[in-house]
Amino acid sequence: MEFLLSGQLLVAALIIGSIYGLVALGLNLIYGTMRLLNIAHGDLVMIGAYTGYWLFTLAAISPVLAMLAAGALAGLTGAALYFGLFRRQLTGSQPIERIEANSLLIFFGISIIIQNLTALAFTASPRTYQALDTLVRIGEVSIAQSRLVALAVCLGLSAAIVLFLRFSALGLSIRALIQHRTASRIVGIDVDRVQAFPFVLGLAGTLIGVTEQISPFMGFPFTIVAFVVIILGGLGNLAGGIAAGMVLGLIETYGVALTSANLRSVLIYGVFILVLILRPEGLLQRRRLT
Amino acid sequence: MRLPAPRETVPLLLVAAIAAILPVFGSDYYLGVGFALFGWIALVQSWTIVSGLAGYISLGHVVFAGIGGYVLVLTWGAVPVWAGAVLGALAAGLFALLVGLPVLRVRGPYFVILTFGLAEFAKYVVINIENALGKFGRLILGGPQVETLYWAMAAAALAGTLAVIATRRVRLGAGLAAVREDELAAETIGVPTVRFKLFAFALSALLPGFVGALFVLRTGYFEPAQAFDPVISFTIVTMAIIGGSEDARGPVLGALFLVVLSELLWASFPQVYMIILGALLIGFVLFAPNGVAGLLDRLRSTGGARAAT
Amino acid sequence: MKKFVGVLAASALAAAAWAAPAQAAEVRIGYSIAKTGLFAPAAPSQINAYNLWAEQVNARGGLDLGGKERRKVKLIQYDDQSNPGNAVKIYEKLITQDKVDLLLSPWGTPHHFAIASVLERHKFPMIGSTASSVQLRNMKPGNIWFTTAAVADKLATAMVGLLQTAGVKSVAVLTNQLPFGQENKKFLMPALKAAGIEVLVDADYPPNIKDMTAILVKVKAAKPDGVIGLAYPGDSILYINKAREIGIAAKFQYLLVGPAIGFFRGMFKGAADGIVTLGHWSPHGDNARSKAFYAAYKKKFKQEPDYLDSVEAWVSVEILEQAVAKAGLDKDKLRQAISTGTFDTIIGKVRFDGVQNAVTPTGFLQIQKGELHVVWPKDRQTAPLAPKTGWK
Numbered sequence A: 001m002e003f004l005l006s007g008q009l010l011v012a013a014l015i016i017g018s019i020y021g022l023v024a025l026g027l028n029l030i031y032g033t034m035r036l037l038n039i040a041h042g043d044l045v046m047i048g049a050y051t052g053y054w055l056f057t058l059a060a061i062s063p064v065l066a067m068l069a070a071g072a073l074a075g076l077t078g079a080a081l082y083f084g085l086f087r088r089q090l091t092g093s094q095p096i097e098r099i100e101a102n103s104l105l106i107f108f109g110i111s112i113i114i115q116n117l118t119a120l121a122f123t124a125s126p127r128t129y130q131a132l133d134t135l136v137r138i139g140e141v142s143i144a145q146s147r148l149v150a151l152a153v154c155l156g157l158s159a160a161i162v163l164f165l166r167f168s169a170l171g172l173s174i175r176a177l178i179q180h181r182t183a184s185r186i187v188g189i190d191v192d193r194v195q196a197f198p199f200v201l202g203l204a205g206t207l208i209g210v211t212e213q214i215s216p217f218m219g220f221p222f223t224i225v226a227f228v229v230i231i232l233g234g235l236g237n238l239a240g241g242i243a244a245g246m247v248l249g250l251i252e253t254y255g256v257a258l259t260s261a262n263l264r265s266v267l268i269y270g271v272f273i274l275v276l277i278l279r280p281e282g283l284l285q286r287r288r289l290t
Numbered sequence B: 001m002r003l004p005a006p007r008e009t010v011p012l013l014l015v016a017a018i019a020a021i022l023p024v025f026g027s028d029y030y031l032g033v034g035f036a037l038f039g040w041i042a043l044v045q046s047w048t049i050v051s052g053l054a055g056y057i058s059l060g061h062v063v064f065a066g067i068g069g070y071v072l073v074l075t076w077g078a079v080p081v082w083a084g085a086v087l088g089a090l091a092a093g094l095f096a097l098l099v100g101l102p103v104l105r106v107r108g109p110y111f112v113i114l115t116f117g118l119a120e121f122a123k124y125v126v127i128n129i130e131n132a133l134g135k136f137g138r139l140i141l142g143g144p145q146v147e148t149l150y151w152a153m154a155a156a157a158l159a160g161t162l163a164v165i166a167t168r169r170v171r172l173g174a175g176l177a178a179v180r181e182d183e184l185a186a187e188t189i190g191v192p193t194v195r196f197k198l199f200a201f202a203l204s205a206l207l208p209g210f211v212g213a214l215f216v217l218r219t220g221y222f223e224p225a226q227a228f229d230p231v232i233s234f235t236i237v238t239m240a241i242i243g244g245s246e247d248a249r250g251p252v253l254g255a256l257f258l259v260v261l262s263e264l265l266w267a268s269f270p271q272v273y274m275i276i277l278g279a280l281l282i283g284f285v286l287f288a289p290n291g292v293a294g295l296l297d298r299l300r301s302t303g304g305a306r307a308a309t
Numbered sequence C: 001m002k003k004f005v006g007v008l009a010a011s012a013l014a015a016a017a018w019a020a021p022a023q024a025a026e027v028r029i030g031y032s033i034a035k036t037g038l039f040a041p042a043a044p045s046q047i048n049a050y051n052l053w054a055e056q057v058n059a060r061g062g063l064d065l066g067g068k069e070r071r072k073v074k075l076i077q078y079d080d081q082s083n084p085g086n087a088v089k090i091y092e093k094l095i096t097q098d099k100v101d102l103l104l105s106p107w108g109t110p111h112h113f114a115i116a117s118v119l120e121r122h123k124f125p126m127i128g129s130t131a132s133s134v135q136l137r138n139m140k141p142g143n144i145w146f147t148t149a150a151v152a153d154k155l156a157t158a159m160v161g162l163l164q165t166a167g168v169k170s171v172a173v174l175t176n177q178l179p180f181g182q183e184n185k186k187f188l189m190p191a192l193k194a195a196g197i198e199v200l201v202d203a204d205y206p207p208n209i210k211d212m213t214a215i216l217v218k219v220k221a222a223k224p225d226g227v228i229g230l231a232y233p234g235d236s237i238l239y240i241n242k243a244r245e246i247g248i249a250a251k252f253q254y255l256l257v258g259p260a261i262g263f264f265r266g267m268f269k270g271a272a273d274g275i276v277t278l279g280h281w282s283p284h285g286d287n288a289r290s291k292a293f294y295a296a297y298k299k300k301f302k303q304e305p306d307y308l309d310s311v312e313a314w315v316s317v318e319i320l321e322q323a324v325a326k327a328g329l330d331k332d333k334l335r336q337a338i339s340t341g342t343f344d345t346i347i348g349k350v351r352f353d354g355v356q357n358a359v360t361p362t363g364f365l366q367i368q369k370g371e372l373h374v375v376w377p378k379d380r381q382t383a384p385l386a387p388k389t390g391w392k
Helices: A007-034 A041-059 A063-091 A098-122 A145-167 A171-177 A180-185 A190-193 A199-211 A218-233 A238-258 A259-277 B007-026 B029-053 B063-074 B081-103 B108-132 B146-167 B171-181 B183-188 B191-221 B230-243 B249-265 B270-287 B292-309 C002-018 C040-059 C084-096 C109-122 C136-139 C154-167 C179-194 C213-222 C233-247 C263-274 C287-301 C308-326 C331-340
Strands: A135-138 A141-144 C026-035 C063-065 C069-071 C075-081 C127-128 C144-146 C169-178 C198-205 C227-232 C252-255 C275-280 C342-343 C348-353 C364-368 C371-376
Touching: A007 A041, A007 A141, A007 A145, A007 A171, A007 A190, A007 A199, A007 A238, A007 B029, A007 C213, A041 A063, A041 A098, A041 C040, A063 A098, A063 A145, A063 A199, A098 A218, A098 B108, A098 B230, A098 B270, A135 A145, A135 C198, A141 C233, A145 A171, A145 A199, A145 A238, A180 B183, A218 A238, A218 B108, A238 A259, A238 C213, A259 B108, A259 C198, B007 B029, B007 B146, B007 B249, B029 B146, B029 B171, B029 B191, B029 B249, B029 C084, B063 B081, B063 B108, B063 B191, B063 B230, B081 B108, B081 B191, B108 B230, B146 B171, B146 B249, B171 B183, B171 B191, B183 B191, B191 C084, B191 C109, B230 B249, B230 B270, B230 B292, B249 B270, B249 B292, C026 C040, C026 C084, C040 C075, C040 C233, C040 C287, C040 C308, C063 C287, C063 C308, C075 C084, C084 C109, C109 C127, C109 C136, C109 C144, C109 C179, C127 C308, C136 C179, C136 C331, C154 C179, C154 C331, C154 C364, C154 C371, C169 C179, C169 C213, C179 C198, C179 C227, C198 C213, C213 C233, C227 C233, C233 C252, C233 C263, C287 C308, C308 C331, C308 C371
Parallel strands: C026 C075, C127 C144, C169 C198, C169 C227, C227 C252, C252 C275
Antiparallel strands: A135 A141, C063 C069, C275 C364, C342 C348, C364 C371
C-alpha cells in the first residue's frame, strides 16, 4: 500500500481533477444560465483535441499556441449551435420544462452528428502525437511537460474565470440568472454573452489531446464527468464545481489504484447515479441568495 | 367493450401482414431483416408505455434487453432455450421493479440522463462480472433456426403492439396520461402515481428482456458491450420520435422507416447512417413532435376539412 | 397507407437485394476488418497481405478451382469499426445477401470468436489468421482454423522458458481485458508459479484505458525484473509513453501485440529498443516462399510487413489457395481439404489438429536497434535476447 503515498499518483489525480474542473465549469455556466442540457459538451473537447493534433502534425505548431485556435473553434461551434437552434426556443413561449427535455434530445442528435462527421473526416481510429514530451523531474516525481502545462493552464484559467465572474458586473448578473431559473429568457442579452464560454472546452481539449489518445468518441465521458461534477458541486456554484472536479479526480485515481483499472467506469457511473438519485439539486449546493 | 379504432387495427394488421409476406421470398436474408424489424417494433412499443404514455423518457432502455440476453446465456444449457428467453424477460421486469422506486422519483431531463447512466453502469458491472468469471464473450452454438426465431420475434412485435393498445384502454393508461400532463395534480385527484409508474416501468421492461434474449440467439454471440450498446437505446428513442409515440401506429412506422434505411446504409456507410439518424431526431423534435403518425393525422384532418367545404 | 408502407418496404428490400448480383465471372471473396476504431492501427498489415495476394493470384491467371478452371478473384471488404457485433452481422450478410464464394478472416481474436457461430450455422469454412482461442478450441467448431502458433497454453510454456533464459525472477503482469490477453494470463499465472517466478503486481485494465499511471506507479514501487504486458496495439503505445515517463527500469519488458507493426518502431525510435513481443516469423530464414513474400510486400507497400499480422494473414490465404486448388468451391469438400491437408507456407509446413496449427513452434521477437529479431525458440533465433537498457 506504500504506493498510495507516491507523489506521482497525487500529481496524476490533480491533473485529472483540474481538467474535470475546467470542463465542468463550461457546463455549469451554460446549464446554469439557460437550462440547456448540453449532451454535446464533451464533443467540443474532442474538437479541441483534433485541432491541436492537426496543427502540430501538419504545421508543427506547439499545443500551447494551438489551444488558442482550438478555443476559438470550440467557442464558435458552441455559439453557432446556440444562435442557430436554441435562441429562438429560449425566447419563445414554451414552458421551461419542455425546453429542457427537448434540448436534451436535440443535443443528443448534435452529438451523434459531430462524432460521426469527425469519424467520416478523420476516421474513427485513435491517434496520438508526441509533443511537449520532455520529462520534468520535481523531487521524486517525473512528469511529461505536456501534463504539467495542462495542470497549470486548467487551474489558472479556472481561477481566473471564477474571480472574473465574482467581481464583474457580468458575473453578478450571470450568477443571479443561475439562481432564478425561469428568468433567463427575460434577460436574454446576458445569456448571449455566456456563449463565449465554450472556448474553455476547446482549450481543455487540446491539453487532453496531448496526454491521451484522440478519437471522435472521446468526448462523451467528459460530458458524463461534467454532469457529475456540477451536481456534486452545486449548480451555479463555480468554485464548488472546481473543488468537485478535484474530488472526482482523487476518487478516480485512488479508487483505481486501490481496486483495479477495470472498475474506473463502474466508479464514475456509480457516483453519477448516486448523486442523481440522492440530490439532483447538488450536494455542495450553496444557500440561495436572499 | 369499445370497438377497435383504426389507429388500433392498422398497426396490428400491418405487423401481421409483414410477418406473412416476408417468408414468401424464401431467403434467410429477408427473414433476418424481418427479425430485426419485429425486434425494434417490440422494443419501441414497450418504450412508449413508460416514455410515451407517462412522459418519462428513458434513454437507457437497452439495459432491459441486455439483461434478457445475459440471463439467456447464463441459463444456456441448464434450461430449455425458450424457458431461458422467458426468464430473461422476467429478470428484466424484476430489475425494473427494483430500481424503479428510486429512479422514478427523478423527473424530467434528470430522469433521461439517469436512465442513460444506469444502463452504462449495468454494462460495466456485467463486463466486470464476466471478466471475473473468466468469460471473454460467450458463444451459443446450435440455437434455434432462423425461421423459428423469426416467428418468435413476430409474436413479440404483436404482443408489444397489443400491450400498448390494451394499456391505453384501461385505467392505467388514463392514469399515466394524467402523470404526464401534471403529476402533482394527478396525485391530488387520487391517481396512485407511484404504483402506476412502477407498473408501467416493469411492463415496459418485460418484452425488451425477451427481445434481448432473441438477439443473442440470433447472433450466437454474447458480449456485454454489444448487448448493452447505448446505440440501441438511442435508436429506440429516435424510432419513437420519428414514428410518433401517441398510439400504437408510431412505433411500427418509425421502426419500419429506420430498419429499411439502415439496411441500405449500415454496412457500407455506417457514419452516414448515424448522421442521418441524428438529423432526423433533431428535425422531428423541432418540427414534428408527434412524428409521422401525427403528420398523417394532420394531413387527413386538413384533407377532410377541405372535402367538407 | 398500409399499402404504401408495404410497397416502400418491398421496394427498399428489392433495392438492397439488387445490390448483390450473382456473377459467375469472378470468385467473390468477402471479409470484414477494423478499418476504423480501437483496432484500426493493426488492420492495414492484414489488408495489405490480402490485397497483395489477390493481385498475385490474378496475375497468375486466377484462382485454381479444383484443377478444373481458373477464375479471377474479387475481394469484398467491409469496415466492422472494431466492433465484433458488427462483424457477426457482416459475415451473415456476406453469406446470405452478397452470396460470396469464399471468406477471409477479420482482425483479432474477439472478431474471430464472435463470427464462429455464423460460420457454424451456415457451414461455411473460413481460415482464421490474427487470432487464437483455447475457449473456442475446446468447443470444437468445424469451420474455423487458426494459423498461428501463438495459442495461450503453448505461449505460457514458451514465455517461462524465455524468462528463465533471461534470468528473470520476479514479474509484473498487466493484462488487457480482451479475450486474447485474458486467456494468455489464465495459462501464464500457473506456469509462472510452477517455475518459481514471483508475480509482484497483477493488474487488469479495460481495452480503452486512458491513463496507466496508477498501475505503473505500483510496478515501479515493486521493482520487478520483468514486465509482461498482455497488451493490444493501443495500450502498447500507452505503455511505452507512460513507462518512459515514470521510468520503469525492468530489464525484460514484453508487450503481447503491437510492437511487430511497422509504425511502432518508427513512432518511438530508440525508446522501443529492447521491447519483446509475440512472433515466430523472420525474413532471414532459408524458406524461398518467405523471401518472395518479403520482397513483394516491401516492393508494393514500401515498408516491411508486420512480422505477426501480415504473416498470419498471408499464411491463411496460402492455405486457402491450396485447399481450393484441391477441392474447388464446394463447402463440404473444402472443409475436408483444410482439416486434413498439409500446406506449404512462409512459416513452413502447416497442418491442422482441430482448430489449431499442429506444426509451427511458438516464438518471440525483440526490437534491437530498430529491427525485429527472433529471440525464441533458440534453434530459430536470429539474435540472442538482450536486456532492455533504459528509454533513451
